[in-house]
Amino acid sequence: MAPRIKDVAEAAGVSVTTVSRVLSNNGPVRDSVRRRVLEVIEQLDYRPNAAAQRLRSGDTATIGLIVSDVRNPFFTEVSRAVEDAAYAQGMRVILCNTDENPEKEAMYLRLMESERVTGVIYSPTYEAARRFDARTYAFPVVMIDRAGPAGVTDAVTLDNRDAATRLAEHLVERGYKRCAGLFGNASTTGRERHAAFVEALQQHGVSAAAEFVDPHPEAAHARVTAWLAAESDERPDAIVASNGLLLLGAYRALREHGARMPDDVALAGFDNDAWTDLVTPGVTVIAQPVYEIGKNAMQLLTQRLAEPEMSTRTLVLPGELVVRGSTGA
Amino acid sequence: MAPRIKDVAEAAGVSVTTVSRVLSNNGPVRDSVRRRVLEVIEQLDYRPNAAAQRLRSGDTATIGLIVSDVRNPFFTEVSRAVEDAAYAQGMRVILCNTDENPEKEAMYLRLMESERVTGVIYSPTYEAARRFDARTYAFPVVMIDRAGPAGVTDAVTLDNRDAATRLAEHLVERGYKRCAGLFGNASTTGRERHAAFVEALQQHGVSAAAEFVDPHPEAAHARVTAWLAAESDERPDAIVASNGLLLLGAYRALREHGARMPDDVALAGFDNDAWTDLVTPGVTVIAQPVYEIGKNAMQLLTQRLAEPEMSTRTLVLPGELVVRGSTGA
DNA sequence: ATGAAAGCGCTAACAT
DNA sequence: ATGTTAGCGCTTTCAT
Numbered sequence: 020m021a022p023r024i025k026d027v028a029e030a031a032g033v034s035v036t037t038v039s040r041v042l043s044n045n046g047p048v049r050d051s052v053r054r055r056v057l058e059v060i061e062q063l064d065y066r067p068n069a070a071a072q073r074l075r076s077g078d079t080a081t082i083g084l085i086v087s088d089v090r091n092p093f094f095t096e097v098s099r100a101v102e103d104a105a106y107a108q109g110m111r112v113i114l115c116n117t118d119e120n121p122e123k124e125a126m127y128l129r130l131m132e133s134e135r136v137t138g139v140i141y142s143p144t145y146e147a148a149r150r151f152d153a154r155t156y157a158f159p160v161v162m163i164d165r166a167g168p169a170g171v172t173d174a175v176t177l178d179n180r181d182a183a184t185r186l187a188e189h190l191v192e193r194g195y196k197r198c199a200g201l202f203g204n205a206s207t208t209g210r211e212r213h214a215a216f217v218e219a220l221q222q223h224g225v226s227a228a229a230e231f232v233d234p235h236p237e238a239a240h241a242r243v244t245a246w247l248a249a250e251s252d253e254r255p256d257a258i259v260a261s262n263g264l265l266l267l268g269a270y271r272a273l274r275e276h277g278a279r280m281p282d283d284v285a286l287a288g289f290d291n292d293a294w295t296d297l298v299t300p301g302v303t304v305i306a307q308p309v310y311e312i313g314k315n316a317m318q319l320l321t322q323r324l325a326e327p328e329m330s331t332r333t334l335v336l337p338g339e340l341v342v343r344g345s346t347g348a
Numbered sequence: 349m350a351p352r353i354k355d356v357a358e359a360a361g362v363s364v365t366t367v368s369r370v371l372s373n374n375g376p377v378r379d380s381v382r383r384r385v386l387e388v389i390e391q392l393d394y395r396p397n398a399a400a401q402r403l404r405s406g407d408t409a410t411i412g413l414i415v416s417d418v419r420n421p422f423f424t425e426v427s428r429a430v431e432d433a434a435y436a437q438g439m440r441v442i443l444c445n446t447d448e449n450p451e452k453e454a455m456y457l458r459l460m461e462s463e464r465v466t467g468v469i470y471s472p473t474y475e476a477a478r479r480f481d482a483r484t485y486a487f488p489v490v491m492i493d494r495a496g497p498a499g500v501t502d503a504v505t506l507d508n509r510d511a512a513t514r515l516a517e518h519l520v521e522r523g524y525k526r527c528a529g530l531f532g533n534a535s536t537t538g539r540e541r542h543a544a545f546v547e548a549l550q551q552h553g554v555s556a557a558a559e560f561v562d563p564h565p566e567a568a569h570a571r572v573t574a575w576l577a578a579e580s581d582e583r584p585d586a587i588v589a590s591n592g593l594l595l596l597g598a599y600r601a602l603r604e605h606g607a608r609m610p611d612d613v614a615l616a617g618f619d620n621d622a623w624t625d626l627v628t629p630g631v632t633v634i635a636q637p638v639y640e641i642g643k644n645a646m647q648l649l650t651q652r653l654a655e656p657e658m659s660t661r662t663l664v665l666p667g668e669l670v671v672r673g674s675t676g677a
Numbered sequence: 678a679t680g681a682a683a684g685c686g687c688t689a690a691c692a693t
Numbered sequence: 694a695t696g697t698t699a700g701c702g703c704t705t706t707c708a709t
Binding site: 069070073103111 | 395
């Protein structure tokens with residue numbers, strides 16, 4: 020069996036308390052004693068039992084990260100940012116993929132409770148966000164990408180209104196007249212981007228055929244295919260997608276049907292995923308500060324833990340319009 | 349405070365033992381009693397304390413997953429596969445990014461020991477793999493992508509020799525005469541692919557200028573830039589990259605220098621990452637069964653836990669050559 | 678089928 | 694500066 024703290028104490032000729040003190044660097048220990056203990060630890064290859072530490076101290080030093088799917092580049096990057104920040108503070112991360120499935124969300128939230136996590140960073144579906152009641156939980160929650168009910172938890176989001184407006188205005192400037200948009204139906208984010216997009220276009224007298232779809236490439240693909248089949252005076256001359264997954268599906272559909280960008284139809288969207296820069300022409304996007312979003316979420320969480328009663332804060336980060344060939348010369 | 353098992357027991361008028369029995373579905377409990385206990389659990393919103401369960405039972409139900417960087421699409425997919433399989437078995441996973449840094453690898457391995465993990469799935473650097481001594485660890489390890497010392501642990505890898513040979517022969521068939529290759533210097537995988545690639549080319553009398561580089565896009569970018577600057581009779585007419593990251597760097601360099609594929613220079617590599625299919629021309633790749641690799645790693649681990657003394661196994665999965673425009677019409 | 682009691686390995690009062 | 698002691702919340706013998 021692995022050595023226990025008691026074995027270390029005996030071998031070093033001190034009490035377990037003293038060993039505990041040198042482990043946590045907390046409490047007074049004579050330097051010569053500390054060295055001796057450290058030596059024994061090294062020699063026995065002692066590793067404190069994390070489960071015992073957590074049980075006894077009541078501090079699990081664990082962050083729960085609940086996202087729809089790490090394979091979405093947005094969440095891949097967020098997860099890396101959260102993990103970097105967490106490990107740097109001696110905390111661990113439990114990553115959960117919900118696949119936008121409310122049952123999985125509920126299940127993982129239960130898991131977080133069993134784990135007695137220190138805090139949770141959470142990207143809820145629209146439905147789950149609506150129902151979410153922070154008072155139910157013993158740990159603080161920071162929402163990312165999608166905000167929950169206003170003021171109920173801390174949150175880090177993109178400035179969706181601004182970004183969607185900039186995208187719309189860019190299309191107007193470039194002279195597009197029949198703009199169509201695909202928006203994720205599972206998130207507040209999709210709704211916010213939708214509202215701002217439609218509003219901005221209407222202000223400029225440009226028609227906006229915006230639709231909500233399941234947040235998967237396939238859904239976007241199907242919708243774009245249908246649009247391309249329309250009579251030419253009904254067919255959109257510009258298409259926007261509200262996240263990287265939908266943008267990918269839209270792009271694939273355009274390619275497959277031989278639609279040339281931007282001549283036959285322009286394309287733009289959210290998320291500066293790697294491929295958007297690599298294809299020809301490049302795809303105009305709103306770049307989100309992805310790593311920053313994750314990093315800031317951890318910061319909000321840390322501050323909340325330090326000061327639980329502080330009033331809730333929503334951090335709104337700016338997106339950056341990256342213009343590429345898909346929306347004009 | 350959150351209710352404890354004792355609270356549930358008292359409210360249900362039974363002993364904690366009985367509650368424990370219904371929680372674990374293990375041991376005899378009268379049906380009427382079970383229902384009553386379940387009711388109380390629901391009513392009190394009781395969640396068993398995972399740390400206490402782990403400490404007492406000695407079973408952490410935790411898998412460690414150590415990779416270089418989840419942002420590498422290969423590992424993104426592997427991590428999703430491992431998480432799916434783990435959660436399906438009621439296990440949790442701790443994900444660690446080493447950035448190919450031996451110090452981080454050592455640190456995370458220590459963390460795994462503290463966590464008393466049930467098992468580890470590990471993609472070591474070349475150096476760490478060489479030094480790795482399975483006997484040091486109380487938990488079984490399954491290596492992925494890169495194998496450790498032969499027969500020391502279970503492992504899941506690609507058939508690197510076969511894949512690299514197929515890639516080389518494809519280039520020969522297409523008539524390329526001066527093939528250059530970029531191989532990751534931090535993994536056994538890079539070495540295996542290198543050896544097979546060079547060997548296959550030489551058998552066909554084709555020159556092979558193969559080099560080892562740091563496994564980052566930037567390193568590949570720099571090397572390819574240098575190759576392009578060479579005298580035209582020295583310049584390679586085909587370039588191969590031994591993983592998705594290097595392939596991306598190589599592709600970027602070719603684009604930036606206006607090299608047309610495949611006319612000026614052909615390009616091929618490993619990993620069927622999303623962008624390789626989206627760019628024009630598409631990039632010829634060896635597609636790895638990525639999700640399968642993760643899934644199989646969990647299976648080997650599960651079997652090893654069931655039968656610790658079984659002799660070690662290496663699962664070798666075939667790659668698939670996906671021919672696209674970057675290596676010819 | 679159920680319960681009493683011991684104890685997993687550690688930390689945190691509280692002595693001294 | 695160091696040690697003694699009492700649990701943290703659970704599972705697991707061992708009785709009954």
